Amino acid sequence: MTKQLETEKVPPVTLEADSPVKYKNVSGEVFMLRQSLEDALKDMWILSQGPSDSVFNYVHMAIPDAACLNILNRFNFWNTVPIYGEATFEYVAKQTKLPLEVVSRVLEHAVTMRFFVKPSPTATSVRHTSRSAALAKDAGLSALVHMVLDEAGPPMFMLPEALRRFSQGKLDISKDVKETAFKLCRSGGAWGDYENSWEFIENDGEGEEKGWRQRNFIKFMAYIKDLFQTESHVLSAIDWKAAGIATVVDIAGSAGHDDAVLAKAFPNLKIVVEDLAEVAAVFEKEFPTDLKSRVSFRTHNMFDPQPVQADIYMLK
Structure with missing residues (x-):
């Protein structure tokens, strides 16, 4: 080597x-x-x-x-x-x-x-x-460690109990969101009562600390995008040039890291980045100012009905 x-x-x-x-x-x-x-x-x-x-x-x-x-x-x-x-x-x-x-x-x-x-x-x-x-040196790497150990870690230790309660003796694993290791772990006590991981990272914390996990998740996603060079995959996903003048919705697009690259490469695209409310401040602070005339942020939960009429919807 x-x-x-x-x-x-x-x-x-x-x-x-x-x-x-x-x-x-x-x-x-x-x-x-x-x-x-x-x-x-x-x-x-x-x-x-x-x-x-x-x-x-x-x-x-x-x-x-x-x-x-x-x-x-x-x-x-x-x-x-x-x-x-x-x-x-x-x-x-x-x-x-x-x-x-x-x-x-x-x-x-x-x-x-x-x-x-x-x-x-x-x-x-x-x-x-x-x-x-x-x-x-790298807040994104720290965010990755946090996501794996502090958020995914505790539910992982509940996997044996979740399998024993909800899947043992059955032909298929349970698909009920309430019959998961996450729900067993986050059903009260030290980590609160949450239905799923999205609800947890969006609402954990009090006062100014509320949503701190969501803000950390944004750093994690930016790190992953850089690590696996997802920008190149987005640029080659479809024939963007052939799309011409088009409106694109990036569903759960975090703070628009991919969209900045997309907007620079294809000036005919108008892009709407959708994500939770906690992400808006990060978008406003970090997204390139010169691209904001064509790239906007809209607060939207990906599990709710889509409010924007567009030509292309992007879900990664």
């Missing part, structure tokens, strides 16, 4: 904070080599410990590792440490408003996952590694 990266002149990554955050523009060959390497490393990890010990070690690490990363992310440990500097445990505790004992335990565990590094084994301070620095 290293030889192939050198051949393709792809800058190498390291564990240091100044490392590139990812391999850029790698070929399919590098991607497949990386998958093969990952499979080999998994085999090596299991064989180095033995079958039973590898199971023991996995279950003892998987949940604590996920919990530690979720805490680091939720309380934004990333930005309490300068990218190319150092911060004491006491300083991090002050910035996160968490007890020093909590911060010390979390950071000690984080170091074992290569999130942060201590200058010496006995030190009570940390510096960034390339992993923690990547999260400090």
Whole structure:
């Protein structure tokens, strides 16, 4: 893999904070080599410990590792440490408003996952590694971690119970929205009572904090669009040039990241971006001003009847 990266002149990554955050523009060959390497490393990890010990070690690490990363992310440990500097445990505790004992335990565990590094084994301070620095540099990556661990994570632990209650002994899995792991998890208590994930991310929080998950979701979607280069898929989805002068509705289009690219490429298009009310402020703040004469935002829930008459409807 290293030889192939050198051949393709792809800058190498390291564990240091100044490392590139990812391999850029790698070929399919590098991607497949990386998958093969990952499979080999998994085999090596299991064989180095033995079958039973590898199971023991996995279950003892998987949940604590996920919990530690979720805490680091939720309380934004990333930005309490300068990218190319150092911060004491006491300083991090002050910035996160968490007890020093909590911060010390979390950071000690984080170091074992290569999130942060201590200058010496006995030190009570940390510096960034390339992993923690990547999260400090990119709010979208942090939003992804949040979506997976803090929002999708808890319902995932309810999957066995949901299957036992609603699907065991049946030929097909239940399709009732009230018979899901999500509903079992969000049916009262610490996470409130919500029917589905959309209702949850739209309404969780109180006062100014209400809808904070929705705003985080927008960052997550922008990151995913960049990661998988969805803009190119949108541009090639249909023959936009042949559509001529047309009105396009982007259903659940978030803050219009794809629509900015579409509007620039095809000046004959008039685009209406639809999403929930919490997204409107992000659209107004971040969408290119020079395109707003042709691209507008409309508050709309994708599960409600469509209010706009258009030539093309886009649902991604």
